[in-house]
Amino acid sequence: MPLKVYNTLTGQKEEFKPLHPPKVGMYVCGVTVYDYCHVGHARGALTFDIIRRYLKYKGYELTYVRNITDIDDKIIQRAAELGIPWDELAGKYAEEYYKDMQALGIAKADYEPFATKHIADIQKVVQQLIDNGYAYEVEGDVYFEVRKFTTYGKLSGRNPDDMRSGARIEVDQRKRDPLDFALWKSSKPGEPSWDSPWGNPQGGKGRPGWHIECSAMSTRYLGDSFDIHGGGKDLIFPHHENEIAQAEAASGKPFVKYWIHNGFVQVDQEKMSKSLGNFFTIKDILVEYPAEVVRFFLLKTHYRSPIDFSDKHLEEAKRGLERFYNTFHDVDLAFKGHVDKALSISELDTYREKFEAAMDDDFNTALAIGVLFDLARHTNRLLRDNDSSQSLFANVELIKELGGVLGLFEQEVIRVTFGANVSMSVNVKMLKPEELVALLVEDRNKARANKNWASADAIRKQLEELGIIIEDRPEGTIWRFKV
RNA sequence: GGCGGCAUAGCCAAGUGGCUAAGGCAGAGGUCUGCAAAACCUUUAUUCCCCGGUUCGAGUCCGGGUGCCGCCUCCA
Numbered sequence: 001m002p003l004k005v006y007n008t009l010t011g012q013k014e015e016f017k018p019l020h021p022p023k024v025g026m027y028v029c030g031v032t033v034y035d036y037c038h039v040g041h042a043r044g045a046l047t048f049d050i051i052r053r054y055l056k057y058k059g060y061e062l063t064y065v066r067n068i069t070d071i072d073d074k075i076i077q078r079a080a081e082l083g084i085p086w087d088e089l090a091g092k093y094a095e096e097y098y099k100d101m102q103a104l105g106i107a108k109a110d111y112e113p114f115a116t117k118h119i120a121d122i123q124k125v126v127q128q129l130i131d132n133g134y135a136y137e138v139e140g141d142v143y144f145e146v147r148k149f150t151t152y153g154k155l156s157g158r159n160p161d162d163m164r165s166g167a168r169i170e171v172d173q174r175k176r177d178p179l180d181f182a183l184w185k186s187s188k189p190g191e192p193s194w195d196s197p198w199g200n201p202q203g204g205k206g207r208p209g210w211h212i213e214c215s216a217m218s219t220r221y222l223g224d225s226f227d228i229h230g231g232g233k234d235l236i237f238p239h240h241e242n243e244i245a246q247a248e249a250a251s252g253k254p255f256v257k258y259w260i261h262n263g264f265v266q267v268d269q270e271k272m273s274k275s276l277g278n279f280f281t282i283k284d285i286l287v288e289y290p291a292e293v294v295r296f297f298l299l300k301t302h303y304r305s306p307i308d309f310s311d312k313h314l315e316e317a318k319r320g321l322e323r324f325y326n327t328f329h330d331v332d333l334a335f336k337g338h339v340d341k342a343l344s345i346s347e348l349d350t351y352r353e354k355f356e357a358a359m360d361d362d363f364n365t366a367l368a369i370g371v372l373f374d375l376a377r378h379t380n381r382l383l384r385d386n387d388s389s390q391s392l393f394a395n396v397e398l399i400k401e402l403g404g405v406l407g408l409f410e411q412e413v414i415r416v417t418f419g420a421n422v423s424m425s426v427n428v429k430m431l432k433p434e435e436l437v438a439l440l441v442e443d444r445n446k447a448r449a450n451k452n453w454a455s456a457d458a459i460r461k462q463l464e465e466l467g468i469i470i471e472d473r474p475e476g477t478i479w480r481f482k483v
Numbered sequence: 484g485g486c487g488g489c490a491u492a493g494c495c496a497a498g499u500g501g502c503u504a505a506g507g508c509a510g511a512g513g514u515c516u517g518c519a520a521a522a523c524c525u526u527u528a529u530u531c532c533c534c535g536g537u538u539c540g541a542g543u544c545c546g547g548g549u550g551c552c553g554c555c556u557c558c559a
Binding site: 237330 | 484485486487488489494495496497498505506507508509515516517518519520521522523524551552553554555556557558559
């Protein structure tokens, strides 16, 4: 089945045909490190984590680059407010960013370049643009001349003549056109700076503009033309539009084939953002919910749709996840089942095919999760009918394998055994002293044997308050953690 | 003002021309059970914001309207 992706550049879903199969190059705009990351950043990172995982599942050889912006106005401003060096601030939040990503189960990209480590590459592109006649220098600043790039606006569907530049900010009179944007900025005394050929007769000090680093670093690692470039919807204009102008004006070649943009996380129907102040940091949320719940919550909605962030929705996601874990546990418990109506291999293949069809359709994780729910229900049904535990393990394996493509069900588990014939898998991260629980369960069962229901119920209730669920089943008592 | 997106059950959310509109959560009834939980079964949208149109046939395409959101300024 062909993979289809929605391409912002054409406004359509297109069949994914890499430039040099099976190799695929993907560049994603990461974060500017001046503060903690919030759930919106998590969604962006997660979207491309899924795309990466699925491309690999499909057998592509992916090179994934995700940058970190460690020099810009916000960093300088925030550092000044705090009275600390700008690079100390950037370093600190880069560290925090790495921690957040790791906590969310989002692996590092193959390359995670920092802007300040690529000043030479950036200057090379700026010079190239000047040489090609697309950029001009004014008092140490270098601007891109938008009117020279005739296809400007093709990504965001804008016409330069329609844009009301300067409607909300003052236009720098030194620019030839209000739309022109900075490639290189001269530095004021005390600001971070690098030597440059621009400004003063013999060259001056300055720093890169915001957009140029992505053009420079993406092509540095992936070549002048590559397959996928991604980021949040808010980057379409001006950031990505400008990247295209810079890269194509410099190289003379098409820059990116597929542009992919993820939708926003909203709070009460409004975009979650730093400027509105309505954000929740990743750290805050991970105190309340396991990372897997956050991941599941985000993947229940297609990546391009807006998603409303709320406690209620997180709780819903948690319960849904619990459903899968219950199935895993129950199949474990049915270890000694017998063989009859097993799911055939071809039936399992049908689920795999449906899952792939969903993911092939522009990474439709919401639909794909629906397929996993179907398989879980099917498995529970077979379990009820006393089917083969062997074949049901195959079901669970498939759920875990496909869930793994979404980064779900990946936690390390250990097997815990009670008495002679009851055992189960426990998420090791959530592990509490299991011997103690086993002991309490034993005590409770003694109480039950004596029909001391009050005592038995009290133990169950107390354990539940600790996050441990007791269930009395025909085959014996089991316990599990709440998700 | 320009450009783009969204509107599907109590809530969340798939579906973008054709069998009875996925799935999850919540609710109701049932099976099981000391009780509870889990699981399973049944049930919850004659209908997809409104009005026109195209078509044998539209939630799905086209036109108009209403509401909401985003970008045009830093933003994932």
